[in-house]
Amino acid sequence: MRVLRLVAVSYWLHLKMIAVSVFEGVFQVIWPIYFATVAFLLYGRSDEPGVLVYAGLGAAVMGIWSVVTTTASGLLQRERWLGTLELLVASPTRFALVLVPITTAMASLGLFSLVSTLLWAWLLFGITVPVASPLAFVVSILVSVFSVALLGFLLSVAVVRYRTAWAMGNLLEYPGWLLCGFLVPLTLFPSWVSWISYALPPTWGMQAIRASAHGESPWLDVVMCLLVGLVYGVVGALLSETVLRSARRHATLSLT
Amino acid sequence: MVRTNFAGMVPVPSGRPVVRAHDLRRSYRTRAGTFRRERKEVEAVRGVSFDIERGELFGLLGPNGAGKTTTIKMLITLLLPTGGSAEVLGHDVVADAREVRRHIGYVFGGDRGLYERLSALDNLRYFAELYGVPPREQRQRIGELVEMVGLTGREKERVEGFSRGMRQRLHIARGLLHDPEVLFLDEPTIGIDPVGARELRGTIATLREQGKTILLTTHYMFEADELCDRIAVIRGGEIVAEGTPADLKQRVTAGHVVEVETFGLPETSVDAVRLLDGVRSAAVEERGQAQVLIVQVRPGAEVTSLVLGSLDGVNVGRVSSREPTLEDAYVELVSAEPAGAPA
């Protein structure tokens, strides 16, 4: 109970902070739209009718991935700059419980770009995405958001030692676009690459979202998406304790 | 007697120090040089031991880089000691870190450590959650604290528009959210105007009256004198003196202090003054253009003319004699020869 409340309140406050920031807010929303536009222009010449819907959905979900990879990697560094990292660590709450609501808030920001991409696709390109089972569609999206947030949590603690952590996030952003099958089907890749794809939660999330849009059953993909995300979460939780101990040993929590 | 805290029933036997540091040590590895990486090890704290009793306000006093912050950070579990041990309320700061964190509050000076884009209220709400303050008590607790630190009416504004003093007061409120039994205050009045600093000292005194155990670090002697029950003077990572403010003054009250205003005082003259008969110690303080030579004189000795004699060729201004203060005791302690070196 206390944990739920803690998660809800921190999620809400961090979402407020991220949304307030003009840079993170506007930039993260516009960025995927730009790529969606490129995708629509490229696929627009295709004769197959389903292709634009495919690209539209893919571009919409891409924003969730982008916002998390680019912002989660700098999460701890930003808290350190603010001088709040020490205060978070000094509190009796487990570090994983402090960080997961923050990365979830980041991933939720991807929802804004999801909605705006779909609107953009509809207004400018006349692409409407028919959603056969709306409930399954929404659940698939929310599970995807949460799983990507767990991946972001692992990412945030994994890169904390590196000065250029934010650059590593950017490095992950683009391969993810391909590997998660946002714009191109996974069947195009050699089989060893698809193993990597299936280790990434958005791949399952994307499949679930497309399935529910088409009226097929998304539930296996939803469960897989959640499971893969939880694996990242557990690894992140273990790693975060190690990282914290190392930071206390090496005095890297503060800037002074 | 058994005390409780609303974070849970926490029996803490009386008669045992609330904070106990035993031979605490901490060294830092630093890297210097861009091309040839040099590794240096700095010993910031070298064997610090002290006890703080329940309800006591203990001051840690020392010059920049003496190791005050490092000591505090080991006690609040943000740094692992490289040697020695410490416990707070009977919990070991390494083995039992989470339990320690539950019962202590930490406030540092300066204007960082707040979420700029959130209101003061939201900042407090967030940390109330992190400290597990029960939802039912939160609203009232936050209201009381906002009132106590004098932020009423401004609490809904974003912190980015706050002045230094307002930020500092918000920090204090944050540190008290979970009604901690032990408070660690690292230079809480730094950068605050005199009126604000006085109010803050009033707040600290009130907390002490409420029975909180407090560890305070400061550079301001009068602050330590006014507030602290006991003071430890730390220099170069070692405690060089410990006692009540009166004890420390006692070390120098026998005797008096001669102050000589000079212009362009060479270090050699100070050394010469130190060697004079009847001089206990000498230190230099910059005051604007002038260097003031502060000479601690042994009881009964009369050294003014000797001192002036050894300042041959130096431009001398005002010369005065006065009773020693706590500040003199402090200056003598921190400017003495390092412990272990021949006097």
Ligand SMILES: Nc1ncnc2c1ncn2[C@@H]1O[C@H](COP(=O)(O)OP(=O)(O)OP(=O)(O)O)[C@@H](O)[C@H]1O
């Ligand atoms: N993270 C760090 N890495 C390397 N050296 C450090 C680090 N933190 C502190 N030090 C060094 O340790 C020594 C003690 O520092 P500390 O901050 O504890 O002093 P302090 O008494 O709090 O000083 P001040 O009055 O300036 O706050 C200094 O020499 C400082 O340079």
Ligand SMILES: [Mg+2]
């Ligand atoms: Mg300090």
